[in-house]
Amino acid sequence: MAGRLVIVGAGQAGFALAAKLRALKDERPMTIIGSEEVLPYQRPPLSKKYLMGEMSFDRLQFRGPEWFAENNVEVRLSTWVEDIDRSAKTVRMQDGSTVAYDKLALATGSTPRRLPAGVGGDLEGVLTVRDKRDADRLMEEMQPGRKLLVIGGGYIGLEAAAVARKLGLEVTLIEMADRILQRVAASETATIMRDIHLAHGVLIREKTGLVRLIGTDGRVSAAELSDGSVIDVDFVIVGIGVTPNDRLARESGLDVGNGIVVDQFTRTSDPDIHAMGDCALLPLNEAQVRLESVQNAVDQAEAAALVLNGEEKPYQPKPWFWSDQYDVKLQIAGFNMGYDETVLRPGQREGSHSVWYFRQGRFIAVDAINDAKAYVSGKKLLDTGVEPNRAILADHSADLKLLLA
Known part of the structure; x- marks a missing residue:
């Protein structure tokens, strides 16, 4: 049996890595370390x-405590790693205790x-959206008739604005830039x-x-x-x-x-340490890019599981994203970095559109707004080249x- 795998981070990527390894019948001892007080969700x-009150928290959790027990996956919650000793192959916790690893993720x-x-960032009532604690605080604030200021016209800001309007705020x-979504989407999508x-x-x-x-x-x-x-x-x-949580890597001398x-x-840069998800520059x-998405967190973690299980298979990202706003589903296939041409195409039903991205004449991504056919077609084209x-x-x-013919 391989030595212990220590996974620092109990989010989507950390859980996906553990789950994939167990699905591959990898029986090595495993420890997941998470700073929140709840199991991965x-x-x-x-x-x-x-x-919106449409889904209870228990439905968000990947697995109940019995899964972790049955699969011999130790989970340490409400704690965090202070530093990594690469020569001793240990991580030191905030309480001074250490956990030894053979491989570290x-x-x-x-x-x-x-x-x-x-x-004014330290004033009460100035919030971000990331974890359950953030969502619980927002739930208390989002009462009909109240006045909300959203700072930032990216996907997080737009999704927050949509929920707030639906709740009657x-x-x-x-947005400080010339337009919303300036960094991540074409002007047509914006x-x-x-x-x-x-x-x-x-x-x-x-x-x-x-x-x-x-x-x-x-x-x-x-x-x-x-103004x-x-x-x-x-x-x-x-x-x-x-910002990526790369402090541990930086302070332990890894390339960052x-x-x-x-x-x-x-x-x-240390062959016994892997990284995946939002923190990884791949x-x-x-x-070299960071892909901030659930899809990448899962796919990259599962690719790491294959490598840890002895299969030297490279991870070849095929990005896709989505954003739900009101009754609108925006689906994105591909990665539009460096695009120099776009094609706007109306969909077959009212309110549906797609924006096709090209770089030097080659198709690289599509935004599909309430247009599942455009999304599926674009994704298949990207998958097949x-x-x-x-x-x-x-x-x-x-x-x-x-x-696709």
């Missing part, structure tokens, strides 16, 4: 169905960026999503930054914006991106960039199935 529904995820205290969203939010009553203010939050008795009560206006707010959601550098086999299309016929894409009456 799904995060995406936290800011949607859980927050870093599935430490990422942390939402917060506003600095100098602009007044929502203002500010325009469609902006129109959807405006139709649902969200006030979107682009090219507008935050100067400072104003507090009353320690709690946020107003916001001064870069000189001051608006009343009851609470604030900050959605300005995340914008995340923990791994090779195509999920190994770090090779993709001759670049077949280039879409431009004439079919340009013919809005053509069936997208012809792209």
